[in-house]
Amino acid sequence: MFKTIRKIGAVALLCTIGLNAQAQGELVFDNPKFHVGEIMFQTPKVIVYTFKNKGDQPVKITDVKPMCGCTQAEWTQNDIAPGATGQISVVYDALMLGTFHKELAVYTSTSNEPLYLEMEGRVVKEKIDYTGDFPFDLGNVRINTNYLEFDDVNRGDHPVAELQIFNQERTPYRPTLMHLPSYLSVQSYPEVIAGGRMGKVRITLDSEKLNLLGLNQTRIYLSRYLGDKVGEANEILVSSVLLPDFSGMTAAQLAVAPKMQLSQDELIFVMDGKKKQTQVVTISNTGKEPLNIRSVQVFNHALEVSVSDRTIAPGKSAQMKVTVVAANLKKAKNRPRVLLITNDPSMAKQTINVTVNQ
Numbered sequence: 001m002f003k004t005i006r007k008i009g010a011v012a013l014l015c016t017i018g019l020n021a022q023a024q025g026e027l028v029f030d031n032p033k034f035h036v037g038e039i040m041f042q043t044p045k046v047i048v049y050t051f052k053n054k055g056d057q058p059v060k061i062t063d064v065k066p067m068c069g070c071t072q073a074e075w076t077q078n079d080i081a082p083g084a085t086g087q088i089s090v091v092y093d094a095l096m097l098g099t100f101h102k103e104l105a106v107y108t109s110t111s112n113e114p115l116y117l118e119m120e121g122r123v124v125k126e127k128i129d130y131t132g133d134f135p136f137d138l139g140n141v142r143i144n145t146n147y148l149e150f151d152d153v154n155r156g157d158h159p160v161a162e163l164q165i166f167n168q169e170r171t172p173y174r175p176t177l178m179h180l181p182s183y184l185s186v187q188s189y190p191e192v193i194a195g196g197r198m199g200k201v202r203i204t205l206d207s208e209k210l211n212l213l214g215l216n217q218t219r220i221y222l223s224r225y226l227g228d229k230v231g232e233a234n235e236i237l238v239s240s241v242l243l244p245d246f247s248g249m250t251a252a253q254l255a256v257a258p259k260m261q262l263s264q265d266e267l268i269f270v271m272d273g274k275k276k277q278t279q280v281v282t283i284s285n286t287g288k289e290p291l292n293i294r295s296v297q298v299f300n301h302a303l304e305v306s307v308s309d310r311t312i313a314p315g316k317s318a319q320m321k322v323t324v325v326a327a328n329l330k331k332a333k334n335r336p337r338v339l340l341i342t343n344d345p346s347m348a349k350q351t352i353n354v355t356v357n358q
Helices: 251-255 326-331
Strands: 005-009 027-029 033-040 045-053 061-066 071-076 085-092 098-108 111-124 141-143 147-153 160-167 176-178 184-189 198-205 214-223 235-242 260-262 266-270 276-285 291-298 303-307 317-325 337-342 349-357
Touching: 027 111, 033 045, 045 111, 061 071, 061 085, 071 098, 085 098, 085 111, 147 160, 147 198, 214 291, 214 337, 260 349, 266 276, 276 291, 291 303, 303 337, 317 326, 317 349
Parallel strands: 033 111, 147 235, 266 349
Antiparallel strands: 005 071, 027 045, 045 085, 061 098, 071 085, 098 111, 141 160, 160 198, 176 214, 184 198, 214 235, 260 276, 276 317, 291 337, 303 317, 337 349
């Protein structure tokens, strides 16, 4: 993997967010600080730090100095060209029980000041399996889900969803959610989660601040430590569906209202190795007024949807094509679905469930 490798007794992980920019070479690490959680006694732990040269000159790692002899490290010895990437691989021996915090100083050809790497966690004789209740491992903490959904929200509602958190470290952890939109607010119980304890974050939706009917999606991020960055690892997808309001309609208006009818409300795709596959749903209007399809949305990028006509006259139909893109299925945090928002007061919201067999 490396052109030239040196080994040392080292310690791992970054405590700084990057090198000082000097209009020359600048190494920026993807993760400047690793929380490795619980590791078994006498079972060495391998940590790999990846970096990229975001400067305009080549950079070379000139030295790597450990703070103790409990680790060994390997690092790239050749020059790292602008835009190129490299790695520092560290092995922690796990020969002492208890909580640990280790540092490693990395020197480069473009600065006299070292870049410090950090690694922390806990060495235990027996690991408790939290994968069932908390399947998503963020390093220092585990969470029960990375997808939250507020379904069938009416204007004026304030529904609440919960994110459950397990603190894998011995040190206290304060949950913080980043990139919150104005319509979401959070409160933690407790505000600080003790080591080895569970807590929760309650996320409240203010429907008055939602601008769009139908599906509203946003991505928020759980900070794992002070100065943490946003990324796919700590991303939580939040979906909400705001319904139209028909409460002011009279009996006479309801009697002549449009009425949507679907040829099917569930689609099953058998991909058989195909990259894409399409099925058609017929949307009919059996009411007495034109049917307006106000919104057609998908819950994840594995689906593509098109409709032949958004306004359907009484007694007429339109065709909706639903396409599955196989390459995007693995990226989806939620199940594939199509959402229709219409002016049919009896079917203002219609969800078409999609099952994909690869």
